[in-house]
Amino acid sequence: MKLKIRNINKIKSADIKLDGLTVIAGANSSGKSTVGKLLFSMIKSQSNAEFLNHQSKEAKIRKRVDELYKRANRCFSRFNDTEFAELFPLPTSLFTDPLVEATDENEVEQRLSSIVSWINSKDISPRIKSLFRQDIDNISIALGDSKAADIASEVRVFIESEFMNRICSYGTKESEAILGYENSSNSLSLKFIDDSIKHVAYDGDEYLTDATYVESPLYLHILDTLLQAVTYQEYQKYQKKHTMSFRGMVPIHIKDLANKLYTLQFVSPEKKVASEYGLTDIMGGHFAFDDDSKALKFVSDNMGIDLSPINIASGIKSFGVVQMLLESQLIGNDKILIWDEPENHLHPQWQVIFAETLVKLAKHGIPVVISTHSPYFVQGIRYFSAVHSLESYTNYYLAEEEPESKLSVVKDVTKDLNQVFSKLATPLNDIMNVDQARRNREEK
Template identity: 25%
Template sequence: RLKKISLDEESLAIAEEATALLDNMSYIISMLEEHPTSQKEFENQSINFSNKLKKIINSLEETVITQSLTTGNLEGEMEVDLDDILIRMSIKEIKKILDTDILKEDNLKFEMLQSVFNNEFNSQISNLTSNNLKSTISFTEVNNNSGKLVFIEDVLDREASTININREFVRPIFIDDPTVIDEISESIRIYLGGKKLSYNHKSYLIDLLKQTNSDENVFSKKKNDEMINAILKEVIDGNISINGRKSFYEIPYSDRNKKLSLSNLSTGMKSFSILSILKNSGAFNTVEYVILDEPEIHLHPEWQLKYAELIVLLSKYLNIKFLVTSHSPYFIEAIELFSMKHGIEGKVNYYKSKHTQNPNFYTIEDYTQRLSDIYDELAESMFDLQNLRDELELEEE
């Protein structure tokens, strides 16, 4: 249903600015929610957006906008859908947006926090095995500050949650799948049905891996990195190059300068390559935490030892906090012994998740002084195998 709106030149310019800003409102908010940004940057952008919109409202209030149903080509006229223009450009409707809670600073931050959980867990946050619609994450930090996040049917309950939303949040590097390195060569982020895929820990890691300089050798010249580089060279004895859509491993000792696509590396080599790229690109200098989810499962036992020593050395020399999950007593013991060897055993803590009296709840307890209990529990399956072996030997007799 097209009708004409006649605007003077000044009003037309202001209205077009309002339209453009409103067009981008949801995009701006989604960018703030999904993409890594410092707390200060987030606050500045949200305040700046709100101020811009208020300025446009003031300008519109001072300008007379006349509507005309004429069909002539008057100067300053533009063809629009009347229903659309009334929603998107009228002073009343834009004011309504300003009066809603969505642009309030704290609510924007809660929306960002909700978005992080939605993206990481595909909007399945609550416990599906419990009839209780409420799920709670309670925590106590190193400085003894405590808090909790309460979700009801996957939605963050702002009233019940006790978290300082104005605190500084940090984004960790989370590595749970070495094959993520296969996706470095993708030139653009994938879109489905015109909608951008969620920006989660995997997307963030891919972006960091792409930031390395082209043709950069994975071995730096710094003296304090010699031990780190020595371990890397035992596994990756060639250069890793990332240049635009091309990422490859230069095969050492090759007369014909052969290059192997990173996607064709073994999964074990990919595990080491990810740490190499992040280290030499400087990505480790921008984060405080690196989370490794069962890194040993893709590695030969010998390489498990090298990987354990590597993360100990990275933690020591680059001052990175590693959070490592593992079900392997072999790998955990390697972390313990290499931490002793390199003098940081006092900085390493060991934790274990335990059922509470309520089977739907877990607590994470400090087992640093009870490490033998972890070894005993994880070794139970070995005892089961030994018992089975004994039974089979008895049957043969």
């Protein structure tokens, strides 16, 4: 696979190969996380769209029209505005049927544009106007290719959740992301204008069925809380129907991970995969759900007791997340694992051990993408890729910010890893000479 990025959030440009284990190194705020979140959003959008695509085109258009009508009826009164009544006739079929049956694209575009112009002329908040334009865009997309419309609809949801609707790089109006699959013409292409999805193109039916984005292993000890949390879209949906107590809102990737970890309780012991990665030995036990309380626990082989995750070292939780995802079969050769800064909470020695674990996952055919700013971790990946004969399928990239644009360019440094080590080690080198610091102090 290859991921091409142009002017997406912090990233000015990137061409990244994803055919085994991909390492994206760089300083904080260099855009490493942008790559992971974009990849997660694209794969999940395409996968989710497969489930939506069975609906008829007409049903999707009617659904989008209903959403527009509901918003319009909440904001305006058809009894006091003649033009409103003309633009939004009743019953809604008078609005929908001509769209479904239309053969002239210009006529449809003109009709939708007239609504946008009318909305813009009204004295309502910029946010409400933006929501109306989004409703119109949704109708326009639904009128096009059915699968493309579904993908676009899903992309909107993920961009709202993962990027807070700020997808285009600062100072740019147009952005592009293309995910291509190896040895085929299959690809997914997205184009954005002013932070809105404007074009979706896809070829072929080959795609990854799922993506898991891990931001922190500490989610294990607040799993119950995360399971009760809602995404922004869920909150908006349920708020319209009934009063809902505040349950906390989280990005989709966090709720997605929580739901996946929770599925371990439904995996019967005899169906659990064999421990080919030595995770039980590394952790000194394993994570499981209590049969009675349904709470997550750590079964300690060393101590012979069960412990709450909150009483387990943060480093062990990292290995625990891998264990749970493996046993639930939620990562595999068609399910990519994206891990943001896996070195967090790990002692340098355990960084090296965890690096080998990720190399082993990739060796077993699981696509893995990581972002890191740890030289220990990069060297661990480098070493164990050699040990496990994965060097040809391990690619390294460095994200660096341009002084002029303040945007980052992600470049391939697979054949020159000294660029990575030099970049990541510079802060330490700057403070190594303590004697010089003392002399400088005395001179002052």
